[in-house]
Amino acid sequence: MRLLLAAVLAAASTLCALGASQTPIVIETDNTALVYTVGNDGRLYQQYLGKRLLDPADYDAAPRGPEAYITAGMEDYYTPALAIKHADGNPSTLLTFKGMKVTEPQPGQRTTVITLTDEKYGDTVDLVFDAFSATDVIKAHSVITNGEKKPLALREYSSAMLHFDRPDYYLTQYNGNWASEARQSEPQRLAFGKKVLDTKLGARAAMFLSPFFTLGLDTPAAETSGDVLVGTLGWTGNFSTTFEVDHQGRLRLVSGINPEASTLKLAAGEKFQTPEFIFTFSDKGTGQASRNLHRWARDYQLHNGNQERMTILNNWEATGCDFDEQKLISILADAKDLGVDLFLLDDGWFGNKYPRSDDHQGLGDWDVTHSKLPNGIGRLTQAADSIGVKFGIWIEPEMVNPRSELYEKHPNWVIQLPNREPYYFRNQMVLDLSNPKVQDFVFSVVDDLMTQNPEIASMKWDCNSPITNIYSQYEGDQDRLYVDYTRGLYNVLERVRQKYPDLDMMMCSGGGGRCDYEGLKYFDHFWASDNTDPEERIYIQWGMSQVFPPKTLCSHVTSWDHQASMKFRTDVALMGKLGFDLKVSDMTDSDKAYARAAVKAHRELAPAISDGDFFRLYSPYDGDHAAWQMLSRDGSLGVVEAFDLHPRYGQRRPILRLQGLDPAARYELQEILRADTSEGPAKTYSGDYLMTVGLPLFTGSELSSRVYRLRRK
Numbered sequence: 001m002r003l004l005l006a007a008v009l010a011a012a013s014t015l016c017a018l019g020a021s022q023t024p025i026v027i028e029t030d031n032t033a034l035v036y037t038v039g040n041d042g043r044l045y046q047q048y049l050g051k052r053l054l055d056p057a058d059y060d061a062a063p064r065g066p067e068a069y070i071t072a073g074m075e076d077y078y079t080p081a082l083a084i085k086h087a088d089g090n091p092s093t094l095l096t097f098k099g100m101k102v103t104e105p106q107p108g109q110r111t112t113v114i115t116l117t118d119e120k121y122g123d124t125v126d127l128v129f130d131a132f133s134a135t136d137v138i139k140a141h142s143v144i145t146n147g148e149k150k151p152l153a154l155r156e157y158s159s160a161m162l163h164f165d166r167p168d169y170y171l172t173q174y175n176g177n178w179a180s181e182a183r184q185s186e187p188q189r190l191a192f193g194k195k196v197l198d199t200k201l202g203a204r205a206a207m208f209l210s211p212f213f214t215l216g217l218d219t220p221a222a223e224t225s226g227d228v229l230v231g232t233l234g235w236t237g238n239f240s241t242t243f244e245v246d247h248q249g250r251l252r253l254v255s256g257i258n259p260e261a262s263t264l265k266l267a268a269g270e271k272f273q274t275p276e277f278i279f280t281f282s283d284k285g286t287g288q289a290s291r292n293l294h295r296w297a298r299d300y301q302l303h304n305g306n307q308e309r310m311t312i313l314n315n316w317e318a319t320g321c322d323f324d325e326q327k328l329i330s331i332l333a334d335a336k337d338l339g340v341d342l343f344l345l346d347d348g349w350f351g352n353k354y355p356r357s358d359d360h361q362g363l364g365d366w367d368v369t370h371s372k373l374p375n376g377i378g379r380l381t382q383a384a385d386s387i388g389v390k391f392g393i394w395i396e397p398e399m400v401n402p403r404s405e406l407y408e409k410h411p412n413w414v415i416q417l418p419n420r421e422p423y424y425f426r427n428q429m430v431l432d433l434s435n436p437k438v439q440d441f442v443f444s445v446v447d448d449l450m451t452q453n454p455e456i457a458s459m460k461w462d463c464n465s466p467i468t469n470i471y472s473q474y475e476g477d478q479d480r481l482y483v484d485y486t487r488g489l490y491n492v493l494e495r496v497r498q499k500y501p502d503l504d505m506m507m508c509s510g511g512g513g514r515c516d517y518e519g520l521k522y523f524d525h526f527w528a529s530d531n532t533d534p535e536e537r538i539y540i541q542w543g544m545s546q547v548f549p550p551k552t553l554c555s556h557v558t559s560w561d562h563q564a565s566m567k568f569r570t571d572v573a574l575m576g577k578l579g580f581d582l583k584v585s586d587m588t589d590s591d592k593a594y595a596r597a598a599v600k601a602h603r604e605l606a607p608a609i610s611d612g613d614f615f616r617l618y619s620p621y622d623g624d625h626a627a628w629q630m631l632s633r634d635g636s637l638g639v640v641e642a643f644d645l646h647p648r649y650g651q652r653r654p655i656l657r658l659q660g661l662d663p664a665a666r667y668e669l670q671e672i673l674r675a676d677t678s679e680g681p682a683k684t685y686s687g688d689y690l691m692t693v694g695l696p697l698f699t700g701s702e703l704s705s706r707v708y709r710l711r712r713k
């Protein structure tokens with residue numbers, strides 16, 4: 001039966017409706033399998049999760065695991081995937097298999113929908129799995145339908161539940177704060193009980209914790225070996241991922257929207273679709289897992305994933321809100337001088353009754369400040385055009401300062417508690433995106449700018465506050481607010497993308513407070529952190545690279561660390577979406593020359609840097625150095641970057657072994673972008689040598705860096 005099913009799927013790739021019990025359901029990618037089976041009791045069980053086996057018949061021999069999507073109120077005493085309080089008050093749900101359907105929505109993607117139902121109440125749950133064969137990525141979500149005649153209460157509604165039965169589990173998390181985003185923790189051994197990675201911050205949801213993790217199975221996760229699962233939730237709001245080890249040493253992973261303060265009432269017939277939990281399993285360590293996610297993101301998820309990104313000059317670090325037309329026009333000329341594609345005007349260009357001279361006022365009033373820019377944005381786009389750079393602009397449309405005309409006109413558009421003194425984060429409040437009128441307003445911020453200035457090529461969409469004072473003046477049911485806020489945001493972004501599919505957009509949240517794959521369906525890249533000290537950035541980019549491809553990581557050269565050379569600062573930023581945010585007028589000629597050369601090199605090396613595979617060669621957490629390598633998808637062009645942080649006198653320098661090369665091929669390795677922008681001598685090695693023996697690319701100097709180009713001969 002199983003072989004027959006596999007044959008049907010392979011041949012037809014269309015639709016297959018099954019109702020038979022005990023039919024194994026095999027969700028496979030090129031190297032991974034997730035297998036379910038229906039028991040004699042009609043319930044769905046997880047049979048297998050891990051490396052794909054050569055013969056699918058072998059999955060049968062695997063010991064049957066726990067129920068796939070465990071429901072509250074039945075025999076299980078740990079964290080459920082689903083908790084429903086039915087209209088009659090019954091807090092239990094019993095799900096049995098009803099049928100399944102397999103489709104192939106696009107080449108390389110196979111979607112399996114397993115439908116479960118509670119026969120007594122009529123509610124259904126569709127477990128949806130999108131398997132991407134070439135990249136070994138699986139997305140999982142559920143759709144819960146109220147089949148009762150009255151409303152039910154959804155108390156837990158996870159996107160996915162996965163089970164593991166291994167000797168040991170080690171969890172690595174990525175947490176931090178403003179300016180210290182995505183710090184990688186030591187792998188923590190999970191023992192009996194629960195570890196929950198969650199956020200309740202609402203809008204700036206990932207300020208303290210990035211929504212992704214690495215799970216080492218059997219042993220702590222390593223870069224090039226061992227079984228690991230890397231996962232992340234695509235949800236630009238409160239998330240929660242629970243890791244719970246039970247009394248038998250089995251681990252369950254439950255991921256979804258954080259249900260805290262968000263019990264959802266579903267009306268009769270209403271459906272609720274959870275966000276996507278995205279994961280990849282690798283038996284070759286975290287490096288392979290990250291590359292799987294990077295390729296998948298560019299090919300299937302990221303907005304304009306396979307298109308080029310623009311290099312940029314931003315003015316936030318250089319001017320703050322203190323600028324006028326003249327100053328900006330001269331910065332436009334600086335952008336041209338550096339050779340970047342785009343100038344982006346940051347915060348401070350709007351507000352007249354309350355001009356935005358700092359972060360205390362004006363947010364919400366999106367009319368250009370006449371005293372600063374008497375000829376409007378139009379004069380700037382004209383100047384950009386005649387200088388020969390593109391023009392972009394900053395907005396923060398979800399937020400409002402209480403000192404603004406918007407707040408004066410629409411105090412009821414703001415999320416704020418009755419009978420309490422408001423608590424302001426960065427002197428601002430969050431607009432209530434659950435309200436369709438507010439959604440219209442937020443859309444109009446983009447739409448008005450674009451209608452009046454169609455030349456705008458890019459927007460930086462900021463979001464500096466978590467949701468404070470959580471209470472909606474629009475919602476009848478306060479428990480819906482966190483979820484409806486995020487959905488309201490998606491409604492707006494959907495409209496923006498329908499009308500402006502080619503507008504380049506940066507997701508920003510006071511640094512990297514928003515970094516998730518649902519957001520990246522709409523945004524081309526994101527601002528990883530306000531911390532642009534190059535040494536700190538190595539850690540931040542290292543953390544973000546676990547899940548996100550380099551082309552999504554906006555990496556700007558600034559003056560945060562004057563001690564570090566221009567070369568070191570630029571080399572760190574070269575790995576991502578390169579940009580600059582400093583006073584170009586203060587730069588020395590040689591620094592400018594280096595910046596220009598780096599911009600040019602970044603463009604020439606784009607097949608490796610932006611669209612290639614990323615290899616983390618040496619972790620900054622392991623000592624006083626860091627290194628990474630990028631390799632074009634066809635393997636012909638590569639970049640290796642080696643950074644020395646604070647090596648001690650006489651300290652032994654690690655040898656760097658490259659990765660992902662063809663052992664039989666020969667490669668020319670040449671240092672490029674030396675401090676004076678010159679290139680070093682080229683040497684030729686076999687791929688075998690570079691990967692097996694390696695090269696001494698580190699130095700003993702503090703904050704020094706080297707960039708190498710690799711060309712397959």
Ligand code: DGJ
Nearest residue numbers: 316346347462510511530
């Ligand atoms: C926070 C962002 O992270 C910065 O880059 C800058 O845009 C400021 N907001 C502006 O207020």
